[in-house]
Amino acid sequence: MFDGMQKRVVSMWFPRLASDRVLRARPLEGPFALTIRQASANRIYCLNDIAEQHGLHRGMSHADARAFCPDLQSRPADQASDGRFLNVLRRWAMRYCPWVGFEGVDGLVLDITGAAHLFGGEAMMLADMRQKLGRARLTARIGLGDTRGAAWALAHYGEGCAEPGHLLRVMSSLPVAALRLDDKTATALQRLGLRTIGDLEGTARAPLTRRFGPDLLMRLDQALGRQPEQITPLPEPPKYSVRMTLPDPIGLSDDVMAATSRLLDQLCSRLQAREAGARVLCLTLRRVDQEAQTVELRLARPLRDAARILPLFERGVAGIDAGFGIDQIRLEAAQVESLPVQQVSHVSAGQVDRLDDLITRIGTRIGLDNIQRFLPANSHIPERSFLITPAAYSEAEGPWIALRPRPLRLFAPEPIGGTGARPPQRFRWRRMSLSTARATGPERIAPEWWLEDDNWRSGLRDYWHVETCQGRRLWLFYTPQNPGWFVQGEFA
Incomplete structure (x- = not known):
């Protein structure tokens, strides 16, 4: 950010994020709602525009909603999928600026300072946002202001643009709830006759602080730019990859394995520093003719032990066509899982490691999903007393317990x-x-x-x-x- 440049913030609010996500995958005609279990009752979590036109609203019990609207179609909400979808939208919004963060569970905040001119100005940028979101069949409300609080208020209560340096003039007519206050505080202010932000700004600050605490005036100052409020973008996940450029091309399998060993040592050191283990490794070998060949290794368990991983590459490296030579080698952990440090027994650890390595070796030939194991299931029905799952993605459980003998x-x-x-x-x-x-x-x-x-x-x-x-x-x-x-x- 350049000195003296006016800060500009965009707030995107998706009031029907959950229902829009579901209806994009499976369009339905008529009223539709997602339900969530709260206090031993199913309640409306998110609904489409047609359902709102029938008088339904969020928080309404599902039984009452069906009574008002017999044609209502519903299904349970999936908040985890909604969160992943919002993260997808966050990554998409980075086309407009690099500083993009979450605003609750249904919104995004963008610091577009110094980036609007790339799209022909702020008006053209907002028009492009609305056009692309509308084409994706997403309901969105967008606000633009000098502060994060002002942008949020305009997105939720005004959906407009505040010119630089004129926040109070634009926000004075908005309700006090636009300051991101809780319902209890907003209701108490309305009972005192303070219904808009302009009313609140014209009231003495000391009585407000004594009655409502410092948070009320902090929200007001943040919205009007008197107190800074940072936008913290979500950090990108760490990438685990190492590369080696060779001064002279190599072509022998032993030379490739020696280079892979050096790369594995570096990669496993990074994994150990973050208590992570690689589940899928990709070894890319670039030849002097710019062609590249890849050896993919899928492990039965997350690992960061270079001595155990290196021999598992031998079969894949032996099948590589080096051509006129290999001048660059790149090793990447394509899939990483958490692998915290834990106490292991010197008696059983070796046996478990050998079994995992054996599963990996066989899996490179026939696929890890084709190596399966039986697990006990909690059922007295003979056909349901066991499960068949891939051995690489399950742990061996305790001994089988049968009160009566069962056939082999x-x-x-x-x-x-x-x-x-x-x-x-x-x-x-x-x-x-x-x-x-x-x-x-x-x-x-x-x-x-x-x-x-x-x-x-x-x-x-x-x-x-x-x-x-x-x-x-x-x-x-x-x-x-x-x-x-x-x-x-x-x-x-």
């Missing part, structure tokens, strides 16, 4: 002949004639009523552990509601 193999129920509530003495299964030698049971399992599963529509099941004379150890069940016998598993 489970499959879809296969019907067999038999009548009565006890296992049949003779039955045929998979083209084999079997006879029961010993039967243990029954173990009655009831369906989980809160889940819909067509395989359990028959109701209760009585499970039996059956040992046959032919050596098969099977898991049979009987359905009392619809009499029938089925085989669902086989013990080892």
Whole structure:
């Protein structure tokens, strides 16, 4: 910022940020609202313009809203996605100036001092903002002033532009709530007859300070430029990348691995300083003919140990075509996760590390998502008692706990002949004639009523552990509601 240059601030307010985000992805006709759970009741969180025209408003209970507007379409709000969308808008707004920060959960603030002339002036800049936001189907209100407080007030209560040095003249007619006051303070001021900022400015300051504290006059002074208020842009996330330019081209795999080792030492030092670990590493090799080849390494666990990471690059580096030589190598941690320092056991740490390295090595050939593990699930239904998840993105849990023995193999129920509530003495299964030698049971399992599963529509099941004379150890069940016998598993 140059000395003597008048500071200019833009405030963008998105009053329907959440609903606009949802409707951009899935347009709907008619009234629409997002709901949020508050105090044991669903309340309106955000709504579109048509819903407001029907008399609905934020904070209204969902039941009352449906009574006023039977055609209302609604869905639960996703505040995390709204926050990510606002961050996308923040990055987009950096096209106008480098200083862009958040203004609450539904607004942005931009310090455009010295940048408006790049767009033909302030009026042309604001027109460009409105045009692009309107094209993106986003409802936005924009204010421009000398201070952050003035820009916020104009965006929320005036949507206008205050000429440099004339803040009080523009803001004097705005309500006192435009000073970013809480509802209680704004209501108390209105009861005293102080309804506008002009009324507040013309009142003695000492009585206001005694009654409302210093925050009221601080907000007034910030809006009128008597007290500075900074705009703090969101810092960009750190980038973990290192590069090496070679004086002479190289082409041997051993030379590339030696250079990669030096880069890994530097990169892992940066990761350790921030207690982070790399999950995806990209090694880019630039040849002398300006062509580049990339070796991507996806790790089963976040790592910052150069000695463990380096051997995992060997297979990818061996397949590189060096051409007439490689003159530049760049290593980047494309995906980084938190990896705080923690106490580990000298007995188990090595075993876990070797398993993670093995998963990484196999994953480079068939993909990490194709290496899966079984995890226990909290359900007494046999089909729902386990989960299958990628081993690289899950942790091995404790031992399996089963009150009754479970078969090693489970499959879809296969019907067999038999009548009565006890296992049949003779039955045929998979083209084999079997006879029961010993039967243990029954173990009655009831369906989980809160889940819909067509395989359990028959109701209760009585499970039996059956040992046959032919050596098969099977898991049979009987359905009392619809009499029938089925085989669902086989013990080892």
